[in-house]
Amino acid sequence: MNNSDLAEKVAVITGGSRGIGLAAAKALGAFGVTVVLVGRNPDNLNAAISALVDQGVDADSICVDVSDGAKVLEKVSQHSLASQADILINSAGVMSEKMAKTLRTTNDEWHRVMRINLDGTFNMISAIGPQMAQRKSGRIVNVSACLGRFTGPGLAGGLAPYRISKTAVNALTKNLAAELGNGTRGVLVDAMCPNHTRTDMGGPDAPRSPEEAADTIVWLATREHTSETQTGLLWEDRQIVPW
Structure with missing residues (x-):
């Protein structure tokens, strides 16, 4: 997309009130x-909107828990901008407890992580994806994690709910992209690995800034769509990486 096209677009960003999501919004x-931030903490949302408006960004918000599918559908359908979004960035996520190995994970901990990381992603896609498919235009970017891969960092074990939730997000991405013709029907669907980033989840000593992590998200959300465009893939630093 060129800059004149982007000025007419709307992006919905979950987890957009802080960290990587907010960096992508900026x-x-x-x-x-125009950005619409989605989050469950009204104070964080208001602070983020104020910061964006101060920078000259046209911004609005939806206060909703992404794990509640019925509420997500209700809130999105009632929002004139979000309901017609051109870009959806699923950035909301939570980490497992440190000792959450598979055989040590409680039922509550498993579902706490899955409800946000996987169900939340599905709920937002279900609310916004159909109108993209109907218009044959849109970008969906799912923030995954290298720990969710079947290769490299994904092979170590531990943090079971988090890793497996991100593996499932990768599968959701691949499946949806295939159902939408892998880009031939106008909608690009991709996942990306932000790597270890200085956020509330990643901690202050992480090597990457939120802006560095958000770079690939923004690139995927705004890149040109041609017959040669690759989609339905996992990306890291604008490069394809193995699932």
């Missing part, structure tokens, strides 16, 4: 994209 806003 970057997209700088291109002229």
